[in-house]
Amino acid sequence: MICQTIKNGIECGFMTKKGCGFIGGACKAIVEQCDGCGKVLEVAEAKYCGVYPDPAGKWRTGKCPTATHIKLEVKEAAQKINPLKASKRANKK
Ligand code: SF4
Structure with missing residues (x-):
């Protein structure tokens, strides 16, 4: 459903007819590590x-x-080599 709380107008999976279903009933603000991310939204002087x-x-x-x-x-991922199969492959040559 379309959010009607913090991210008003944005489609959100947590929004229900009874309101926001996320813990606390609303999105939480970004953290320090998020600064500079392209996904940050500024809503009413706060960032989400x-x-x-x-x-x-x-x-x-x-x-x-x-x-x-x-x-x-x-x-x-280092490719694991089965020693038995590797031995058989080597013997075929
Ligand atoms: S996508 Fe960007 S803004 Fe959202 S949590 Fe990750 S770093 Fe933060």
Whole structure:
């Protein structure tokens, strides 16, 4: 439904006919780490995230996965080699 509280006019999954269904009944303001992100919305002199209702939660366990102002480190998964299969492959040659 369309938000009728803080992000008035924006489609939101938490909005219901009875009001905002998010904890506390409204979105929470952004945190320090969000500064510079392209998803920040300024509403009535306060800043909110356009994606998440609780930005602090996105930074609690690491970097926000949707942030536009940081680069996420992509860890290259080392390919596991099964020694038995590798041995069989080597014997075929
Ligand atoms: S997308 Fe992440 S970094 Fe950007 S404003 Fe929202 S919570 Fe903050």
